[in-house]
Amino acid sequence: MPRHGRGCIFSRNRDPGVPRNLCVDPQHERRLMCGLTGLLRSSPRDDIIGQVARMTALLVHRGPDDEGVWSEGQIGLGHRRLAILDLSATGAQPMHSDCGRYVLAYNGEIYNHLDLRHVLEIEDAAPPWRGQSDTETLLAAIEHWGLDDALCRVHGMFAIALWDRSKQRLSLARDRMGEKPLYWGWAGKDLVFGSELKALRAHPDCSREVCRQALAQYLRFMYVPAPRSIHPGIYKLEPGTILTVDGAPPAEAPKEPIRPGEHHASLSIRRYWDLNAEIEAGAYNLIQDESEAVSTLGQVLGKAVQRQMISDVPLGAFLSGGVDSSAIVSLMQAQSARPVQTFTIGFDEAAFDESPHAAAVAQHLGTDHTKLRVTDADARELIPDLPQLYDEPFADSSQIPTHLVCRAARQHVTVALSGDGGDELFGGYNRYIRGPGLWQQLSQIPRPIRRLVGQAAQALPEHGWNKVGTAYNRIRTGGAGISDLGTKVHRLGERLRLTDSLDDLYRNMASTWIEPEMLIVGDVTEPSSQLDDPMPEFGAGDPALRMMAQDMRSYLPDDILCKVDRAAMGISLETRSPFLDPEVIALAMRLPMGMKIRNGQGKWVLRQVLYQHVPREIIDRPKVGFAIPIGLWLRGPLRDWAEDLLSHKRLAEDGLFNPDIIRQTWSEHLSGNWDWSARLWTILMFQAWHAAQAHA
Structure with a gap:
C-alpha cells in the first residue's frame, strides 16, 4: 500500500503573525495549542476536505504553528499544531505510519516516547525514523503492539484519531485521566469529532440545541460530566477509553450516550485502562513501611517530573506555595542546572492572595520567580471572553485566576508544569479529611433531627461562623485549620436534609444546586453519571478513598483538567501534570489512607517528600482554594x-x-x-x- 495513497490532500500553513508572547486582545486570542478534528461519512463525497478544513480552522488557537488536513474516501482528519517536540516539518500531522496502513491526528505529549523508541529498536520493530516527534513514535508503537497495548505503555496526555486504511476502521482514544479533551457525535448523518465543541459546530448539521438533561447535570456540578455534552447527540469520550467505528458510521445517534462495554451498530466503546482495576491492584499490594513509602514516592514522582521536563521550547511551572505545586517545583529544581522559571499571581484582597507563600517557596528553592499583580478590574475584564474560551457552560469561578496565571506564564514559556491531581491522589480536600468522621456522627442521628441540625447550622450567619473558624485556626498548628468556615458550614447544613449515606453526603457536597431539575422548565429527570458507576469489589471500603475515586472519575477530568486545558490552550500554552503519570497513580493506590490523611491533615506522605526540600514552616497552613471574590x-x-x-x-x-x-x-x-x-x-x-x- 502506498504511504499516502490517492485522494490525500495536505495543507500546511505556518502563521508567522501569531506572537510568541501573550496576546491579550480577544480577537487575537481567538486566533491563537494542539487540536484535532475530523468526520466519517457513510460514503465518499467531494466536500469532505473543505468541511474538515473549516472545522480545523476554528482550532487555530490550540495550534498556531502548523495546520494539516487530509482525506481519503469517507474519512477526513484535521490538525492544528503547537510545536513542543521536533519543531521541524517531520512532526507535522495528520501523519502516516511507515507502512502506510495508519493515519493519525493526535493532540498531546508522550513523555516516554524515547524509551518506547528504544524498546521498538530492541524488538527490531522500529521503522526508519524520519524525525524526533512523539507522533511518529506513537504510530510505530501502534503498528507493532496494537492500539490497546501501545496506549497502556504510554506515559502521557493525549486525544487521538486513528484511521486504519486496511480495515477501514476509525478509532478515537483519550488518555487515562482525561487531560486532553475529545468530543464526538452526530452532525446529520456524519460522525464528527474534535478537541472542542466549536469545531463540531462548524459542521452545518451539528445540533446547537441545549440538552436539558445535560443542563440539569451542569447546574448540579458546575460542569457537564462525561459522557454528555451540552448538545444532544454530541458526547465527550470518557478517559481511558477507545471508541471504534468499523466501516460506515451508524445512521442515527443513540437515544442515550454509549458507555464503555456498549455498542451501537458499527460503533463500540471499550476501556484500555480502568481506575477500578488500579484501585484493586493497589489494595492487594499495599506499602506498609512509612520510610519505604516516602522514599518510593520521591523517586517515582521525581522520574515523572523529569520525563515531563523534556521540551524543545521554554518550560516553567505554576507555583502557588501550596503542597502540590511546591512539591513539583522542588523536584524540578533538584534536577535542573539553572533556576526553574515559576509563576504566580497576586490579588489586592489579602484573603485571596497566596503570592507571599509562593514567593517564600521560590526564594528558598532559588527559582526564577515571576509574580503578576492582578487587580479586580483585570479579572473582571476576562469575564466576557469566558464563553468563547470554555466553549461549553462551565462555572468553576477559579477559571478566572487560572487563565490569568496562564497569561503570566505564557509571556515567558510555552510549557508549564502544574500540581493538578495531587489533592485527589493524596487526600487533600477537606471532604476527604472530615467527611467520613462527620457522617459517622450524623448517621447515629435520626433523619428528622439531622434536618434540624442542618437548619441550626444555617441559623448563624456565615460571618459568624468565619469568626469561629478564625479562632479555631489559631489553636490548630501544622496547617490543619479550615478556611472560609461560614460558607462550608452553610453548604453542609443545607445538604443534611437529603443525606442518607456517605455517598449521598459526597454527592451533595459536590453539588451546587441540590435539586437542579426544579430550575428547568418541563419534566426533566437528571440522568446518571460516572458517579453512579460501581465501585471496585475490593479496596474501596475506606470512605475517604471512595470520595477520592469519585473525584478522579468526574471532578478531576471534567472540572479541574478541563479548566486548565481551556485556560492554557486558549493562549497556546501547554500544561503538564506529573501527578497524573501512570506510575504515580499506581503508587498512590498502594498507600494506605493513614499515609495520606493523618491528624486532621491531608497529603502526609507527599508532605514528607516536600519537607526534604522546603521547611515545613513555609508550607504548613490551612488549604485555600484558587478563588476570587x-x-x-x-x-x-x-x-x-x-x-x-x-x-x-x-x-x-x-x-x-x-x-x-x-x-x-x-x-x-x-x-x-x-x-x-x-x-x-x-x-x-x-x-x-x-x-x-x-x-x-
Whole structure:
C-alpha cells in the first residue's frame, strides 16, 4: 500500500503573525495549542476536505504553528499544531505510519516516547525514523503492539484519531485521566469529532440545541460530566477509553450516550485502562513501611517530573506555595542546572492572595520567580471572553485566576508544569479529611433531627461562623485549620436534609444546586453519571478513598483538567501534570489512607517528600482554594451585568429556566445575608454562553 495513497490532500500553513508572547486582545486570542478534528461519512463525497478544513480552522488557537488536513474516501482528519517536540516539518500531522496502513491526528505529549523508541529498536520493530516527534513514535508503537497495548505503555496526555486504511476502521482514544479533551457525535448523518465543541459546530448539521438533561447535570456540578455534552447527540469520550467505528458510521445517534462495554451498530466503546482495576491492584499490594513509602514516592514522582521536563521550547511551572505545586517545583529544581522559571499571581484582597507563600517557596528553592499583580478590574475584564474560551457552560469561578496565571506564564514559556491531581491522589480536600468522621456522627442521628441540625447550622450567619473558624485556626498548628468556615458550614447544613449515606453526603457536597431539575422548565429527570458507576469489589471500603475515586472519575477530568486545558490552550500554552503519570497513580493506590490523611491533615506522605526540600514552616497552613471574590463583585461592580442576565424577562424568554427560583436566590444574595455566588455563577455562565451561541 502506498504511504499516502490517492485522494490525500495536505495543507500546511505556518502563521508567522501569531506572537510568541501573550496576546491579550480577544480577537487575537481567538486566533491563537494542539487540536484535532475530523468526520466519517457513510460514503465518499467531494466536500469532505473543505468541511474538515473549516472545522480545523476554528482550532487555530490550540495550534498556531502548523495546520494539516487530509482525506481519503469517507474519512477526513484535521490538525492544528503547537510545536513542543521536533519543531521541524517531520512532526507535522495528520501523519502516516511507515507502512502506510495508519493515519493519525493526535493532540498531546508522550513523555516516554524515547524509551518506547528504544524498546521498538530492541524488538527490531522500529521503522526508519524520519524525525524526533512523539507522533511518529506513537504510530510505530501502534503498528507493532496494537492500539490497546501501545496506549497502556504510554506515559502521557493525549486525544487521538486513528484511521486504519486496511480495515477501514476509525478509532478515537483519550488518555487515562482525561487531560486532553475529545468530543464526538452526530452532525446529520456524519460522525464528527474534535478537541472542542466549536469545531463540531462548524459542521452545518451539528445540533446547537441545549440538552436539558445535560443542563440539569451542569447546574448540579458546575460542569457537564462525561459522557454528555451540552448538545444532544454530541458526547465527550470518557478517559481511558477507545471508541471504534468499523466501516460506515451508524445512521442515527443513540437515544442515550454509549458507555464503555456498549455498542451501537458499527460503533463500540471499550476501556484500555480502568481506575477500578488500579484501585484493586493497589489494595492487594499495599506499602506498609512509612520510610519505604516516602522514599518510593520521591523517586517515582521525581522520574515523572523529569520525563515531563523534556521540551524543545521554554518550560516553567505554576507555583502557588501550596503542597502540590511546591512539591513539583522542588523536584524540578533538584534536577535542573539553572533556576526553574515559576509563576504566580497576586490579588489586592489579602484573603485571596497566596503570592507571599509562593514567593517564600521560590526564594528558598532559588527559582526564577515571576509574580503578576492582578487587580479586580483585570479579572473582571476576562469575564466576557469566558464563553468563547470554555466553549461549553462551565462555572468553576477559579477559571478566572487560572487563565490569568496562564497569561503570566505564557509571556515567558510555552510549557508549564502544574500540581493538578495531587489533592485527589493524596487526600487533600477537606471532604476527604472530615467527611467520613462527620457522617459517622450524623448517621447515629435520626433523619428528622439531622434536618434540624442542618437548619441550626444555617441559623448563624456565615460571618459568624468565619469568626469561629478564625479562632479555631489559631489553636490548630501544622496547617490543619479550615478556611472560609461560614460558607462550608452553610453548604453542609443545607445538604443534611437529603443525606442518607456517605455517598449521598459526597454527592451533595459536590453539588451546587441540590435539586437542579426544579430550575428547568418541563419534566426533566437528571440522568446518571460516572458517579453512579460501581465501585471496585475490593479496596474501596475506606470512605475517604471512595470520595477520592469519585473525584478522579468526574471532578478531576471534567472540572479541574478541563479548566486548565481551556485556560492554557486558549493562549497556546501547554500544561503538564506529573501527578497524573501512570506510575504515580499506581503508587498512590498502594498507600494506605493513614499515609495520606493523618491528624486532621491531608497529603502526609507527599508532605514528607516536600519537607526534604522546603521547611515545613513555609508550607504548613490551612488549604485555600484558587478563588476570587465573586460574591462581592456580584453585589458591586458586576451587579448591572448580572442583573441583565438574570432579569425575569431574559430568563423566561428561552423557555429553559423557571425564573422565580433564580430571582429569589439573586435577591437573597444581594441582601448580604447569604452567599449564593456559586449558584448564581452557574446561571450567569450559562446565560452568557447561550447568548454568545445565539450570535455565533
